[in-house]
Amino acid sequence: MGARIQRILGIEKANSLAILAALQTLFGPELFAAVPATAVKRELNSWVQKEHRKKWSCTPALRQSKLFIRWPDKKTITELIGLSRNSVRRIVALRTGHNLLRRHAKLMGIVKGNDICRKCGEEQETTEHILCECPALASLRHTFFGTGFPTTEEIMSSNNKALLFFINKTGLLD
Numbered sequence: 001m002g003a004r005i006q007r008i009l010g011i012e013k014a015n016s017l018a019i020l021a022a023l024q025t026l027f028g029p030e031l032f033a034a035v036p037a038t039a040v041k042r043e044l045n046s047w048v049q050k051e052h053r054k055k056w057s058c059t060p061a062l063r064q065s066k067l068f069i070r071w072p073d074k075k076t077i078t079e080l081i082g083l084s085r086n087s088v089r090r091i092v093a094l095r096t097g098h099n100l101l102r103r104h105a106k107l108m109g110i111v112k113g114n115d116i117c118r119k120c121g122e123e124q125e126t127t128e129h130i131l132c133e134c135p136a137l138a139s140l141r142h143t144f145f146g147t148g149f150p151t152t153e154e155i156m157s158s159n160n161k162a163l164l165f166f167i168n169k170t171g172l173l174d
């Protein structure tokens with residue numbers, strides 16, 4: 001029997017079973033309501049996402065991460081899955097502040113000496129300084145983010161690939 005005929009017979013059988021089920025009389029102590037499985041799945045996903053965002057917002061720590069990550073979302077996850085492990089590592093390092101820029105590297109005891117920005121020599125080399133403020137990187141930021149001095153909110157909404165290309169071009173995480 002051809003695959004097409006089997007599929008048609010399968011659909012016909014499913015249809016006749018669905019009609020049969022719809023004609024059944026419901027019984028039992030509980031109340032019954034016909035809710036499609038897709039609606040249940042959609043409601044569950046929505047609830048999980050809402051609870052996740054609530055937990056993210058209410059967690060008192062994660063100051064640095066909250067500067068550059070609005071909340072976990074499916075679009076970002078899909079975007080990151082398509083990138084190499086090294087690229088994902090760099091993006092996560094930038095968005096969470098757990099990277100080898102001088103300020104954090106010094107806090108971790110990885111770098112000795114000062115934590116002044118290697119590009120401008122004026123301010124501490126923090127993630128925020130590099131992504132938003134460093135005057136020596138204004139032109140490069142303009143190329144990738146459309147503005148020389150983006151706000152943390154703009155970086156938060158920025159495309160991950162733009163963020164990756166920008167930091168690669170600075171050479172600061174090499």
Ligand SMILES: [Zn+2]
Nearest residue numbers: 117119120134
């Ligand atoms: Zn600087």
